[in-house]
Amino acid sequence: MINPQRFITRMIIFLVLAALAIAFAYEIVLRIFLYNPVLNGLILGVLLVGIFYIFRRVISIKPEIRWIEAFRTSQPGFSLQAAPRLLAPVASALGEQERRGRIMLPAMSVRYLLDSISARLDESRDISRYQIGLLIFLGLLGTFWGLLETIGSVSAVISGLSVGEGDIVTLFDDLKAGLAAPMAGMGTAFSSSLFGLAGPLILGFLALQANPAQDSFHTQ
Numbered sequence: 001m002i003n004p005q006r007f008i009t010r011m012i013i014f015l016v017l018a019a020l021a022i023a024f025a026y027e028i029v030l031r032i033f034l035y036n037p038v039l040n041g042l043i044l045g046v047l048l049v050g051i052f053y054i055f056r057r058v059i060s061i062k063p064e065i066r067w068i069e070a071f072r073t074s075q076p077g078f079s080l081q082a083a084p085r086l087l088a089p090v091a092s093a094l095g096e097q098e099r100r101g102r103i104m105l106p107a108m109s110v111r112y113l114l115d116s117i118s119a120r121l122d123e124s125r126d127i128s129r130y131q132i133g134l135l136i137f138l139g140l141l142g143t144f145w146g147l148l149e150t151i152g153s154v155s156a157v158i159s160g161l162s163v164g165e166g167d168i169v170t171l172f173d174d175l176k177a178g179l180a181a182p183m184a185g186m187g188t189a190f191s192s193s194l195f196g197l198a199g200p201l202i203l204g205f206l207a208l209q210a211n212p213a214q215d216s217f218h219t220q
């Protein structure tokens with residue numbers, strides 16, 4: 001069977017390249033992150049969980065492949081009771097056949113087992129899709145959050161200006177001080193949008209590697 005290690009290697013190389021790009025622009029990325037560290041930290045946390053989960057999807061195929069190869073070659077010490085999580089229904093069906101003195105599954109049983117494995121693989125893909133959608137949602141949430149802050153701050157600045165009182169220098173000083181809050185709101189909007197869009201790009205590429213690995217396993 002195809003070794004999923006080559007898919008894992010591609011994923012690792014991609015993450016290394018992404019890490020090098022972030023390290024090259026570290027000061028810029030850090031400055032963008034600090035506009036709203038709470039929301040941006042939440043986005044990065046979801047991203048890290050998604051990366052871990054997708055790697056787990058591919059790595060978990062390895063013990064399944066080893067179990068199948070051990071069953072096919074009848075390696076010493078092999079046991080149908082020690083099946084991995086995904087192939088547990090297969091081991092249960094084979095164990096029942098073994099107790100009957102033969103290991104041969106009817107076509108309908110084979111189709112049912114394959115469908116059950118496919119359903120569990122699809123479930124893991126759905127979780128990854130949800131994580132990608134969650135990152136996009138958090139990015140949009142930060143965008144609208146920042147825009148609302150900007151609108152409210154600009155309104156407060158405009159309403160607080162008094163053209164008929166004081167000199168022009170004091171007026172501009174008040175205007176400069178008042179524009180700090182709208183700029184902070186715009187920083188929140190753009191920074192969360194950046195992290196919210198970069199995260200799905202990373203998870204999307206990793207998912208493009210994990211899905212073929214699972215498809216190859218199911219087909220073979």
